[in-house]
Amino acid sequence: MTSIDALIPFERPHDPAALRARDADELARYAADPEHHWFRRRACAEALTGRVPEERVPGLLAVVRDGEETAELRVALLDLLAPLGDRAGLLSWLRHPDRGQDGPYGLRQAFLKARGVLGDRTATAGLADLAANPWRHLRELGEAGLDALADRHGLATVLADLGAARPEDRLARDRLRHRAGPDATRHGPARSLADPSAGSLGGFLADSLADSLADPDRLVAHQAHTLVTDPDLLRTLLGSNPPEEAALWAVCALHRLTGDDAEARAWYERLGRPRVEVPGLPEDVRRAIVHEYAGWCEPGTDPRWRVEALCTEPPAAVDVDVQLRRVTEALSAVGIAFEPPVSAHQDNGAGEGSYHLVRLGGDEDALFASTLGPFVGGADDSPARPALERAGLRWVDEATAGTTVTGLCVYHFGERGPLTVDTLLFYWQD
Known part of the structure; x- marks a missing residue:
C-alpha cells in the first residue's frame, strides 16, 4: 500500500480524495505523531473531517494545546x-486569558472562531470585531464563529448579545439578518419600503435598508449596498428623499x-451631481484618478467617488508607447541624456504600478511618466520640465503631487486610507 508520506509530497499538491480513502484511525495516529512533518499531519487532519x-x-x-507545535497544524x-x-x-482552555494574547499569526483568531463553534456567547463581541477585519481570511473566521452561534442559540439571542452601539456590531447584525432571510427576525408589522410579500427583498434590507445605507460608518453602509437584491426596493428608497449618502449607496447598488448606466446617471443628475471637492486637484488629474481607482477602492470610500466614476465619462485610454515616445523625443530635442524608460515593475523588481x-x-534626476494620463512628475526644478510641458504633457508639480485625495480609500502596503496625488498617479504595489 502506498504510504501516507508518498500521498502527501512536498513538491506538488497532494490528492485529497486518495487521502480521505485511507483508514481514519491511521490518519488520526499520523496527525498526532510529532515524528512526522507538520505539513503532512495537517493534510491528514483535513482528511479526517466528519470521521474522527x-x-x-x-x-x-493534546496537539492543539501544545504551544511548541506549528500553528497551522493546531x-x-x-x-x-x-x-x-x-x-x-x-x-x-480556549477561554483562558493566555489564548487571547498575540502569538503565531492567525492562532488567536482561530481560537476565537472555535469558541463560537462551541457555542460560547462570551465570544460574540470579539467575533464581531474579527468579522469586521479588512483581511478576508480573518474576516471569514469571525463570520463563521458568529454563524455557529446563531445556529446554536438562535438569531434573536445573538442579535441581543451584539446590540448596535458599535459599527462592528451593526455590521455583524446586518450580515446575520441577511443570512437568515427576510422573515427570520420580523415581529409585528414590517417597516418595509415595499410590500414584503412581493418576493426577495434582500433579507434584513427589506426592513432597515435606509438606516443601514445611511449608517455613519461607511463600512456598514458599504456592506448593506452589497447585500440588497431587489432593484425595485432601491428605486422606492431613492424616490423617498433619503439622506444623500444613503441615496448614493442605493445608486451604486x-x-x-x-x-443600467442611463438610470444611474438619471439619479445622479436628480441628486445634483454630488462630489467630493478637493482643493488643488486639477480636473484632468481628478478624472484619471477616479476612473482608475473607484472600481477597486476600499469599502470606507465616500460613495460620491463611486457614483462619480459610474456616471461621468472616463478619460481616453493612454497609449503608453506613444506617451513614452513623446517623453523621450522631448528630452532628446533639448539634449537631455536619459536612460530607457522602465516600468514600475522593473523599477522595483516586483509588483505592478501605474x-x-x-x-x-549626469545626476540623480529622474522622471515619472504615469500610465493613467499625460502626466509626468519629478523635482519642480528639473531641467526636463519646460521641454515636457512644451510637448503637451502636464507636469505634476510638488504642490499638486502632495494633495491628498480625501475620501477615496485605496489599498497601499497594508493601509486603506486616502492617498496623495503622486502616489495615485505613480502607484506601485508589491
Missing part, C-alpha cells in the same frame, strides 16, 4: 475537533444589480 475516531480525540486535542486540528463539542475541557521611470543622465 473517538478514542483518538484526546491525543489530537488550527487544522481545532477546525476538525471543535464541531465535535466541548471535549476534555476544550472550551475552558442599483447599478450593480441592473448595469508609471514608468526615466532616469536622466
Whole structure:
C-alpha cells in the first residue's frame, strides 16, 4: 500500500480524495505523531473531517494545546475537533486569558472562531470585531464563529448579545439578518419600503435598508449596498428623499444589480451631481484618478467617488508607447541624456504600478511618466520640465503631487486610507 508520506509530497499538491480513502484511525495516529512533518499531519487532519475516531480525540486535542507545535497544524486540528463539542475541557482552555494574547499569526483568531463553534456567547463581541477585519481570511473566521452561534442559540439571542452601539456590531447584525432571510427576525408589522410579500427583498434590507445605507460608518453602509437584491426596493428608497449618502449607496447598488448606466446617471443628475471637492486637484488629474481607482477602492470610500466614476465619462485610454515616445523625443530635442524608460515593475523588481521611470543622465534626476494620463512628475526644478510641458504633457508639480485625495480609500502596503496625488498617479504595489 502506498504510504501516507508518498500521498502527501512536498513538491506538488497532494490528492485529497486518495487521502480521505485511507483508514481514519491511521490518519488520526499520523496527525498526532510529532515524528512526522507538520505539513503532512495537517493534510491528514483535513482528511479526517466528519470521521474522527473517538478514542483518538484526546491525543489530537493534546496537539492543539501544545504551544511548541506549528500553528497551522493546531488550527487544522481545532477546525476538525471543535464541531465535535466541548471535549476534555476544550472550551475552558480556549477561554483562558493566555489564548487571547498575540502569538503565531492567525492562532488567536482561530481560537476565537472555535469558541463560537462551541457555542460560547462570551465570544460574540470579539467575533464581531474579527468579522469586521479588512483581511478576508480573518474576516471569514469571525463570520463563521458568529454563524455557529446563531445556529446554536438562535438569531434573536445573538442579535441581543451584539446590540448596535458599535459599527462592528451593526455590521455583524446586518450580515446575520441577511443570512437568515427576510422573515427570520420580523415581529409585528414590517417597516418595509415595499410590500414584503412581493418576493426577495434582500433579507434584513427589506426592513432597515435606509438606516443601514445611511449608517455613519461607511463600512456598514458599504456592506448593506452589497447585500440588497431587489432593484425595485432601491428605486422606492431613492424616490423617498433619503439622506444623500444613503441615496448614493442605493445608486451604486442599483447599478450593480441592473448595469443600467442611463438610470444611474438619471439619479445622479436628480441628486445634483454630488462630489467630493478637493482643493488643488486639477480636473484632468481628478478624472484619471477616479476612473482608475473607484472600481477597486476600499469599502470606507465616500460613495460620491463611486457614483462619480459610474456616471461621468472616463478619460481616453493612454497609449503608453506613444506617451513614452513623446517623453523621450522631448528630452532628446533639448539634449537631455536619459536612460530607457522602465516600468514600475522593473523599477522595483516586483509588483505592478501605474508609471514608468526615466532616469536622466549626469545626476540623480529622474522622471515619472504615469500610465493613467499625460502626466509626468519629478523635482519642480528639473531641467526636463519646460521641454515636457512644451510637448503637451502636464507636469505634476510638488504642490499638486502632495494633495491628498480625501475620501477615496485605496489599498497601499497594508493601509486603506486616502492617498496623495503622486502616489495615485505613480502607484506601485508589491
